[in-house]
Amino acid sequence: MAEKEEKKEKLIYYLCNKLPRKKLDKEIKNFIKETPELEVLRAKILESMEYIEAYAATGQVRLMEQPLKDIDNLLRNYGLYLPEFLKNELLKIGLLNGIPREFEELKLAMENRSGIGVAKHWKIFQTYIEQFSLIFKEGDLNEGEKMVLSRWIDEYNRLKEVISDPFHIYRQD
Incomplete structure (x- = not known):
């Protein structure tokens, strides 16, 4: 069989x-x-x-x-x-390219003080990080991919503190 x-x-x-x-x-x-x-x-x-x-x-x-x-x-x-392996390999390539792209879009939206853009790109960036973390375990990644994922998780955690409220840029504290 x-x-x-x-x-x-x-x-x-x-x-x-x-x-x-x-x-x-x-x-x-x-x-x-x-x-x-x-x-x-x-x-x-x-x-x-x-x-x-x-x-x-x-x-x-x-x-x-x-x-x-x-x-x-x-x-x-x-x-x-x-096969799940083939599907995951294709997704891995997309996520490894998508995370930095969405991060740049998010950074640009933050620089332009665009609350809607920040909310949109934060959600996509967050989804990509979570999807990557859920799909791929330590054994599924090579050393370079582990380093890249670790870097983006650190960046995600840093930004999570800053963007707890995507519309914070419009508030006067």
Whole structure:
């Protein structure tokens, strides 16, 4: 049973362009050859993967959600599923790019004394930090990623003290 699941996972990684065809077992290659609709499926998945990778590169995690759901739905039609590891790796890239981007947006909003901008970017920054902390445990990260996460958690905790009320900049104390 484990061998069958491993073959399914290899097929999924191939369909998502994360494993080259030449690294597939002969049995999987034959299955792909005998099932031409898999190449159509792969094309649809690759189109969604392009969006995901573009959004991840610019740190737009919220925009990654729909293409991830689309891929999951496409795979489910064939009795397959998107492995959690692959999904998390894509999210990790998006979060590692999104956290600094939202921090810069938040900093800019604070400099411009824009209460609405501060509230908006604080919420996104906070969500990204919490999402990253919840999804990824110590063992899931390499040393560089741990250092980056630690830095952003420290920054988050520092800002949490300053922005306990996002509209504080308009108050005269």
